Amino acid sequence: MRNQPQPMIHRNRQVIRRAVWTYPHFLIRISEQMMRPPKLFSSKHDIAVVGLYRSGKTVFITSLINHLMHHRPDELKLGDGSIKITFDEELPPQNGFSRFPYEEFRYENNGNWPKKTKATFQYRCSFFRSDWGWSKGELSLVDIPGERLSDIAIAKLSYGQWSDRLLQKVFQDGHYRDAAQSYQQLASDQSATEQSVVASYRELLAELYRSFRPIISPSTFLLTADGKFNGTSIIKGDHASAYCGLSADSQFAPLPQSIRHSKPELSKLFASRYADYRKNLAGPLVKSLSRCNEMVVLLDVTTLLAANTGMYNGNRALLELLFEILSPGRGLLGIGLDLLRKSLGGRIGRRGISKIAVVATKADKVHDSQRDKLVDLAKDMSGGIVERQKQRTSNLECRYFACAAVKSTFSQVDGTLRGNLLGDDGPVEYPVSDLPSRWPGKWEQGEFVFPDVAPLFPENAALAPDHLGMDHIIDFLVKSQV
Ligand SMILES: Nc1nc2c(ncn2[C@@H]2O[C@H](COP(=O)(O)OP(=O)(O)OP(=O)(O)O)[C@@H](O)[C@H]2O)c(=O)[nH]1
Ligand SMILES: [Mg+2]
Numbered sequence: 001m002r003n004q005p006q007p008m009i010h011r012n013r014q015v016i017r018r019a020v021w022t023y024p025h026f027l028i029r030i031s032e033q034m035m036r037p038p039k040l041f042s043s044k045h046d047i048a049v050v051g052l053y054r055s056g057k058t059v060f061i062t063s064l065i066n067h068l069m070h071h072r073p074d075e076l077k078l079g080d081g082s083i084k085i086t087f088d089e090e091l092p093p094q095n096g097f098s099r100f101p102y103e104e105f106r107y108e109n110n111g112n113w114p115k116k117t118k119a120t121f122q123y124r125c126s127f128f129r130s131d132w133g134w135s136k137g138e139l140s141l142v143d144i145p146g147e148r149l150s151d152i153a154i155a156k157l158s159y160g161q162w163s164d165r166l167l168q169k170v171f172q173d174g175h176y177r178d179a180a181q182s183y184q185q186l187a188s189d190q191s192a193t194e195q196s197v198v199a200s201y202r203e204l205l206a207e208l209y210r211s212f213r214p215i216i217s218p219s220t221f222l223l224t225a226d227g228k229f230n231g232t233s234i235i236k237g238d239h240a241s242a243y244c245g246l247s248a249d250s251q252f253a254p255l256p257q258s259i260r261h262s263k264p265e266l267s268k269l270f271a272s273r274y275a276d277y278r279k280n281l282a283g284p285l286v287k288s289l290s291r292c293n294e295m296v297v298l299l300d301v302t303t304l305l306a307a308n309t310g311m312y313n314g315n316r317a318l319l320e321l322l323f324e325i326l327s328p329g330r331g332l333l334g335i336g337l338d339l340l341r342k343s344l345g346g347r348i349g350r351r352g353i354s355k356i357a358v359v360a361t362k363a364d365k366v367h368d369s370q371r372d373k374l375v376d377l378a379k380d381m382s383g384g385i386v387e388r389q390k391q392r393t394s395n396l397e398c399r400y401f402a403c404a405a406v407k408s409t410f411s412q413v414d415g416t417l418r419g420n421l422l423g424d425d426g427p428v429e430y431p432v433s434d435l436p437s438r439w440p441g442k443w444e445q446g447e448f449v450f451p452d453v454a455p456l457f458p459e460n461a462a463l464a465p466d467h468l469g470m471d472h473i474i475d476f477l478v479k480s481q482v
Helices: 008-022 024-035 057-069 102-106 146-156 158-172 175-189 196-209 232-235 257-262 262-290 300-304 308-325 335-343 370-390 470-477
Strands: 041-050 087-091 123-128 135-143 296-299 355-362 397-402 415-420 428-430
Touching: 024 415, 041 057, 041 262, 057 087, 057 102, 057 123, 057 135, 057 296, 057 470, 087 135, 123 175, 146 158, 146 262, 146 308, 158 257, 158 262, 158 308, 175 196, 175 308, 196 232, 232 370, 262 308, 296 308, 296 370, 296 470, 300 308, 300 370, 308 370, 355 370, 355 470, 370 397, 397 470
Parallel strands: 041 135, 041 296, 296 355, 355 397
Antiparallel strands: 087 123, 123 135, 415 428
8 A cells, every 4th residue: 555656636735745754945945936936027128338439338337247247236326226137147249249348347457458459249138126016127238439429320311312412511510621632622522432432531531530520431441351450550640551441452431422323433432332231230239239229429528629629520420320210218118018017027028229328427537526427418508419319209318418438537636636647656636627617618638637547446356446426326227117
C-alpha cells in the first residue's frame, strides 16, 4: 500500500505542507511574490539625444546611465523623493547600432571628458521603478555626432529643394551671407564646372566652420562617413582632405535653380551623388531618430553666448529643421487610445516622438545666482518652434530644463567659480560672465566668457557624478504614466 503511487495532487500538497513547516520563510516568500505583481508590460522609453556638436550629449547620456545603474533617491530625487529605480540589466543594441561605450566614458577617462562622438551609438537597458506595479521600464538612448544634425534635411528634401533651402534661406542670413557671397557668385556663373563649384563650396564650408556657423552640410566635410574628424585641421587652415560628399570623387554642392536648368548634366551628377549620400548616411540617421518616442534637445547656451549671434541663428535654424523633418507629436495612435496607454503604465504602442525635453546644458559653467536664467534663455530660443508644433499636433508634451550632467564647479560668494580649468593642475577661482535675461540683439565672440573645466567624476564606480537638475529631467523622461 505504502509503495503505491499517489495521485499527483496529493503529492503536491504534501510537498507544499512539508516546505511550509520546514522552512517558515517559504511562506513569507510566497506572500511577497503574491504582493509583487508580475511585470506584464514594458514601458518603453526610446530617447534620442540631439544637439549641436559639443553641446553635451555624450556626457548627459553617461551621467543618466550612471544614475540609473546606481540610483540613490537622496541624490537624485524622483517624484516625491520616495521613488527608487532598480537597474535590471543591459540589453544588446538594436537596429545595427554600435553599443554606447559607457565604461570607457565613465571610468577610463582619467579626469578627461568623453571623446568626441564619431558614429551613432545606442545604449539599452531595463529597469524597475518602485511606483510601477505591472510594468518594467525599457530604456534606449541614441547618441549621434552633433555634426550630422546639419544633414537631416537631406533625408527628406530633393536635391533641388535642399539647394534652394541653403541658398535662399540659410546663406541669406546676415551671418552666412558675407562668407557665402563668392560661392553664390561662382555657382551662378554659366562657366562654372564641377571642380570649380566643389572647390569653392569647400572653401565656404571651411570658412563657416571657423566662424562658428553650425550648418555645415554635407557633414562629411567635418566628420567623414567612416569617422575621421577633420575639424581640428580645418581650424588650422587645412581642408585638403575634407570632402563635401561620401568620398573625394562623390562630392556635391548646392546649385541655384537657374544653373540647375542651364547645366542639367552638372545638376544630374550632383543629384545622383546626393541620392547616394541620402541612402547611406542622412536617411539612416533620420530613421534612427524617428524610431524614438522621446527626444532630448540639448542647447548649449553658454557656448552660444561665448561664440556669436551667427552660431545662435544657425542653431535655431537647425532646430526649425529638426521639428520640420521629424514632426514630433504626430503619433499613429489617436487621442482615444491615450487613456488605455496611460493605464498600462507607459508609452506602450506609441509611434513617433511625443515627449520632448529642451535642456540648457552645462549649468555649472555659470554662477549659482544666474542659473534660473538658463531655462528662460532655452525657452526663449526654442519656445516658438515647440509651441507651433504643439498647435499643429495633438500628441506632444514638452518641458524646459537646465542641467549640469557632471557638476564640476563650485560657486563662490564673491560671484566667481571654483574648478579645475582645462589645462591647469589644480582648482582655481576664476571670474565668469553673468547671463543676460534675454538673448541680446547682437553679440560677438569674447563678450561672454564661460571657461571650460575638467570633469569631477567620482572615482567610486558605484557613485554617479554630482549634478544640477538631472533629477527633474529623468523624472520627466521616465515618469510614471499611471
Ligand atoms: N562643466 C561642464 N562641462 C560639460 C558638461 N557636459 C559637457 N561639458 C563640456 O562639453 C564638452 C562636450 O561634451 P560632449 O558630451 O562630448 O558633447 P557632444 O554633444 O556629445 O559632442 P559631439 O560628440 O561632438 O557631438 C565636454 O568635453 C565638456 O568640456 C557639464 O555637465 N559640465
Ligand atoms: Mg558626443
